[in-house]
Amino acid sequence: MAETAVLFALGQVFQFLKEETNLLSGVHRDFSDIKDELESIQVFLKDADRRAADEADTNDGIRTWVKQLREASFRIEDVIDEYLRLTHRANRPRRGSLIFKIASLIKTLTPRHKIALEIQDIKLSIRGIKERSERYSFQTSHEQGSSNSRNSSGESESGRWRDPRMSSLFIEETEIVGLEGPREELFGWLLEGAAKRTVISVVGMGGLGKTTLAKLVYDSQKVTANFDCRACITVSQSYTVRGLLIKMMEQFCQETEEPLLKMLHKMDDMSLVIEVRKYLQHKRYLIFFDDVWQEDFSDQVEFSMPNNNKRSRIIITTRMMHVADFFKKSFLVHVLNMQLLPPNKAWELFCKKAFRFELDGQCPPELQSMSKEIVRKCKQLPLAIVAIGGLFSTKSKTRTEWQKVSQKLNLELGRNAHLSSLTKILSLSYDGLPYYLKPCILYFGIYPQDYSINNKRLTRQWIAEGFIKSDERRTPEEVAEEYLSELIHRSLVQVSIVEGKIQTCQVHDLFQEVFIKKMKDLSFCHCVHDDSESIAVGNTRRLSIATSLNNVLKSTNNSHFHAIHVFEKGGPMENLMDKLCSQPSILKVLDIQGTSLNHIPKNLGSLFHLRYINLSYTNVQTLPKSVGELKNLETLDLRETLVHELPHEINKLEKLRNLLVCHSNYEGNYSLLGTTGGRMQKGIKNMTSLQNLYDVEVDHGGVYLIQEMKMLRQLRRLGLRRVRREHGNALCAAVAEMKHLEHLNICAISEDEILDLNCISSPPQLLRLHLKARLQKLPDWIPELECLVKVRLSFSMLKDNPLQSLKNMPNLVSLCLWDNCYDGEIFHFQNGGFLKLMTLNLRCLNKVNSIVIDHGNLLSLEHLTLEKIPQLKEVPFGIKLMHKLKDIHITDMPAEFVESIDPDKGQDYSIIKHVPLVFIRHSHGPNLFDYDIRTIHSSSKEL
Known part of the structure; x- marks a missing residue:
């Protein structure tokens, strides 16, 4: 990752030279x-990185050279950060400004001189590194493109075969487990369907068995008999289209020995394409491109494969959904998304591999519990199961031997020859x-293993670290979302999606093991996730702690860390914070969510470079006034802390983009109005960079505070609490200025407070709207919001049925009607409405006694919640017509309602029996989590 480090350092230098006009004498020239x-080094960094990471390359000098270059890049970042910190200290406005400024300059003169010497030393170091590069004959990017035989052949200079993917092309059909369903789907697409040329894309993460499945089908006798000519070509990351076409023709003509073959290498590119087209024009052909990485691969090969209406087929395997999507521009495309194995198939495959030649392929009883734990560690990834099962097949079938290997499985991944192909394939x-x-x-x-990461938390940390490069057209948040989307489409990241929006993300455990090894090799991060792990961290840039803090505090100097993440709830958090704030630091990210921290040191402002601080779910009660000195802070996350009053100094944070303050009382009777926000002082208008601001208690600052919010024109999300009737006009005027607003949450000061929101002009980009207030009528502007995907109404006491106004909203996917939002008795979902609605949540509707769902309504509904509707005794018959419904959540509904859907004796069970899962929850105590749950499954009786 020298390329990444160098390019990052280059970006820092560019920005530094651009923004710092009053540099110390000579510094500008040295940085230039x-x-x-x-x-000048940048042009051959790709080759340097590749050769340094290549285990078959025995040149340790290259690895040392790459390490030195990476460390020099780190030094550049650090010296820039230190210079900016000293400049900030010298230029801080003080009383008696001129005298104090002179004194401050004198005080920082020695550190500045040291910085100048450090810059000189870095300059000499970089020059020496450049001179040493010449002895390694690195290739430039252009030279790599024209000389890729070594990569594409899979053979090193020493002659050793080292392409771990090749074995997937030679697996016997008898060894296949869990691919029966996908195999039949591929057969159908290959042998049936349209006459036009068709692409079949097999997509998924590395190790799912894409190549194994596709080659199995490709070689099947019933497939080979249906095509006039076939070719199977491994593409990989280094290829030329010319090379692919020649290999293709060689396979087509291998039995005929046509003279054409001898001429192919002499043809120019155009002539080659014409000859391939001519050969295929009147044939039904099948071409299998394995392991495609280039997004525009479709454009590169399209004209070589004629659309001859003979049911010709092209199979591709790829880890990147973008590759499959690109084909749709010119081809009819079928996409098979490969999935992890079901647990029973994972177990079957492991037994087949681990006990292949003994015990009749069966796991002995004394090894069953341990074997199942081993399979669980594989997380249903076929390649991992095959590799690890193969490893255990070589071990004695004793509990002691298996336990010894199992406990060190993570270490084995990096050093055991049986598992080398697994790590290499994942590393690709x-x-x-x-x-x-x-x-x-x-x-x-x-993040620790199995940790479900909030996508906003992750992308904000990327931004704070400087990984995201925005431009004039897109915000850093938009670019970060694109980066995350690209990782998802490359099958590297798994996500949970709610209402069409990514909520959480994580990577497969085995990918994480690969990344942890990479992080260690690249000094990217040191993870202390186990009490037995070493604390010695060298020059690593980040520290991740998921164990006791005591040893870490004693052994760690934090001055060179860019980020510290703590996931352990126990431990002396106050000691860590005191240590961080007591010495010079280049810390940019501090994430201590969910720890036992009780208070913040008064000198928090000494962390000048801090851009992201996450204190959520801690016991912090107040913020020190020095928070106003964190001039670079972009994210301050105080959700579910005890912080209520925000100091006036926070208004000085002109770079702050995310201010998140809210606390929910989950004890006792939970109320939507029970959630508290933060109290802010006048001066909020200065925070013009804010993108997300929630929740603010506006009754504290009144109309004047809301008027100041008109200046926050970059807001994407705004949450306001304790809103009064007299705030209405000011609120409408402020929202009118927020042209980028996507999420608006307004909560009245009490259930009876009537808010007039009719004057709001439709925010054109609004995606989510939450109104918790008494409304005289549903505002006319709401149904006009074409982008709106979610609406939640509470306490509205609407006289007119809101369904009539909302049913034709074109993109609405989630609707929550809560807490007496409707004052009527009948909810009527009329024919043809809510065509895209996927989630419907009806809760605490005291007057509603009937729900009527017409045929042709709610056709896309997948999730239905009915909670605390005391007058609703009958199950809506229209549920029977909802064929896409995946689950129903029924909470504290009348006894008659619950009894009517009992699988054994309920007269309305037939209405819900097609739904895969029905949850019935019954509260039995005063607290939110005092309840029992039972389930009804469509495929069986009650469990």
């Missing part, structure tokens, strides 16, 4: 020289990433 040297996904995505994917390794 450093920039020039880095730019990382190696194939563009430089700007590599640090982003490595960040997943910072």
Whole structure:
């Protein structure tokens, strides 16, 4: 990752030279020289990185050279950060400004001189590194493109075969487990369907068995008999289209020995394409391109494969959904998304591999519990099961031997020959990433195993680290979302999606093991996730702690860390915070969510470079006034802390983009109005960079505070609490200025407070709207919001049925009607409405006694919740017509309602029996989590 480090350092230097006009004498020239040297090195960094990571390459000098270059890049970042910190200290406005400024300059003179010497030393170091590069004959990007035989052949200079993917092309059909369903689907697409040329894309993460499945089908006798000619070509990351076409023709003609073959190498590119087209024009052909990485591969091969209406087929396997999507521009495309194995198939495959030649392929009883734990560690990934099952097949079938290997399985991944193919195949996904995505994917390794990461938390940390490069057209948040989307489409990241929006993300455990090894090799992060792990961290840039803090505090000097993440709830958090704030630091990210922290040191403002601080779910009660000195802070996350009053100094944070303050009382009777926000002082108008601001208690600052919000024109999300009637006009005027607003949450000061929101002009980009207030009528502007995907209404006491106004909204996917939002008795979902609605949540509707759902309504509904509707005794018959419904959640409904859907004796069970899962929840105590749950499954009786 020297390329990433150098390009990052180059970006820092560019920005530094652009923004710092009053540099110390000579510093500008030195940094310009450093920039020039880095730019000249940049052209061959891809080759340097590739050769340093290549285990078959025995040149340790290259690895040392790459390490030195990476460390020099780190030094550049650090010296820039230190210079900016000293400049900030010297330029801080004080009383008696001139005298104090002179004194401050004198005080910082020695540190500045040290910085100048450090810059000189870096400059000499970079120059020496550049000179040493000449002895390694690195190739430039252009030379690599024209000389790729070594990569594409899969053979090193020593002659050793080292392409771990080749075995997937030679697996016997008898060894296949869990691919029966996908195999039949591929047969159908290959042998049936349209006469036009068709592409079949098999897509998924590395190790799912894409190549194994596709080659199995490709070689099947019933497939071979249906095509006039076939070719199977491994593409990989280094290829030329010319080379692919020649290999294709060689396979087509291998039995005929046509004279054409001898002429192919002499043809120019155009003539070659014409000959391939001519050969295929009147044939039904099948071409299998294995392991495609290039997004525009479709454009590169399209004209070589004529659309001859003879049911010709092209199979591709790829880890990247973008590759499959690109084909849709010119081809009819079928996409098979490969999935992890079901647990029973994972177990079957493991037994087949681990006990292949003994015990009749059956696991002995004494090894069953341990074997199932081993399979669980594989997380249903076929390649992992095959590799690890193969490893255990070589071990004695004793509990002691298996336990010894199982406990050190993570270590075995990096050193055991049986598992080398597994790690190499998974590493290909990382190696194939563009430089700007590599640090982003490595960040997943910072989090503990099985940790479900909030996507906003992750992308905000990327931004704070400087990984995201925005432009004039897009915000950093938009670019970060694109990066995350690209990692998802490359089958590297798994996500949970709610209402069409990514909520959480994580990587497969085995990918995480690969990333952890990469992080260690690249000094990216040191993880202390186990009490037995070493604390010695060298020059690593980040620290991740998921164990006791005591040893870490004693052994760690934090001065060179860019980020610290703590996941352990116990431990002396106050000691860590005191240590962080007591010495010079280049810390940019501090994430201590969910720890036992009780208070913040008064000198928090000493962390000048801090851009992201996450204190959510801690016991912090107040923020020190020095928070106003964190001039670079972009994200301050105080959700579910005890912070209520925000100091006036927070208004000085002009770079702050995310201010998140809210606390929910989950004890006792939970109320929507029970959630508290933050109290802010006048001066909020200065925080013009804010993108997300929630929740603010506006009764504290009144109309004047709301009027100041008119200046926050970059807001994407706004949450306001304790809103009064007299705030209405000011609120409408403020929202009218927020042209980018996507999420608006307004909560009245009490259930009876009537808010007039009719004057709001439709925010054109609004996606989510939550109104918790008494309304005289549903505002006319709401049904006009074409982008709106979610509406939640509470306490509205609407006289007119809101369904009539909302049913034709074109993109509405989620509707929550809560807490007496409707004052009527009948909810009537009329024919043809809510065509895209996927989630419907009806809760605490005291007057509603009937729900009527016409045929042709709610056709897309997948999730239905009915909670605390005391007058509703009958199950809506229209549920029977909802064929896409996946689950129903029934909470504290009348006894008659619940009894009517009992699988054994309920008269309305037939209405809900097609629904895969029905949850019935019954509260039995005063607290939110005092309840029992039972389930009804469509495929069986009650469990």
